[in-house]
Amino acid sequence: MHPKNFVICDVEKEYARNLMQAISARKELGFQMHLFQNLEHLEAFSKKKEIHILLLGEDYPAGKRKEISANVRYVLVKGEEKGLLPDEKGIYKYQSADMILTRILEDSMDGGELLRHKEGRGGQLIGIYSPVHRIGKTRFALELGKELSKEGPVLYLNLEEYSGMDYYFPQNTGQNLGDLLYYIRQDKGNLGLRISAMAGQTGGLDYVAPIPVIQDLRAVGEEEWLRLFEEIFSNCMYKHVILDLGDGIRGLYPILRACRTVYTLYTDDPVSQAKLRQYSENLRVTGFEDVLEHTVQKKVQVKAGDL
Template structure:
């Protein structure tokens, strides 16, 4: 699912900038923020990109506002509501960002959907992916998980073709990610309890043993991965889910799109940089350029034994 374009257009430049920064800081909501001071520039933008949520200052004439297309329309009012168009809702301008967002989310966010249409205030999905192999990606993911434990429970899922098996995941519970996917397909209840019985631990971070058979991993459809993640966030205690992603899964780019943050590791040797550039171009050519907008490219120094 595409991220939602959240657009603010207001004549008070400092107010609008502060509001944009405050909303944009809520990264878990996954909004793509855009700021304008004039309706002319806003109208030009609306002809190129879809506007999901629009906040307009009350100063703009009503006949001009109606020319701007948007899924959800709010007018920032300073006191008694001005005349509003059909489909517009007034929202008091000088209140806290939390109050503004509470009204918008209550009325316009799609509940229960994965990714940017999903209410993610209680969790974040982080993807770790690199087109460059043997770059220490799994080690980085596990270290990141340890850091994120400070904010709440973390679940680590390895979706690589070759995960390292018992080297990284010594605690075997007799069940693996394939068993969890089967359970999800059966649509049985109490997923949280099921995961608790399947999960091993690295320190205090939970993990599900990766799928041991490569072909089984490759055959899992994109929709099944997305359903799994929806169910985990809806029914489990985890504040963060970390996906350690390889090239072998179907729907890699859609899964990356649904992550609030994607960490892409690279080194500065010519071959690695060429692979990184090719990956970036593939995202653009396939219509997934928005993945780059929430990607953090991280340069690493390779050491013996990194994988």
């Protein structure tokens, strides 16, 4: 499918540029961004290219706005919604770019055909797991994700019983991985847009907050996890999905088998070595020896505060 044309037109040039840059950062959406200030130029563009989403400032007269053809039209209002055309939706201008984008994505999910997400192109599932605890696994996973995000969109998912996410990601997006699994169980569709609406972002890395209650995490079955990963790659543009894995999830070994690469951290102390040997032997006796074939064992130096 071709990229969706997302057009912003506003008299405040700096505002419009900053908004465009914020939306452009969400690479997984696959939008082709366009910026205008002159309505005549925008009208000429609309006659040559299909505009899928249009954000238009309220400063432009309604009689001029109606000349612009677009699939979905929003007017950036500064206060009370006045003088909107029948096919226009008002959206408050002076709020965060994330809130503006969330409103648009939620409308798109409700409208079904108003906006169809780009088809996924597949990607790599990367697992971070170690039988040795307090070894800096989460820190390693996040740094790896930020580095890989330089090559393309990356999603980080924490599947630990105690994730410590308030420390790593203090921003509360209001929804978590449990909500995402619920949408899949209900066959809600538009998973790519749903993830985009609920995902937070740091350093170019997308993340969905983990399940906060241990019992809820343990209740998720192996098949549900595997279906989630499949749906993400089928409906999203993520090049990599990084799984920060703990011992408490069901189906740990099948999930490790599904990963393209597994990073297993260890240290050179005797206890760490003994745990690593026991883990490797468990994989062999349970029929998951092939996990070791795509495992990269990485020796680390543990620092105070590592998790």
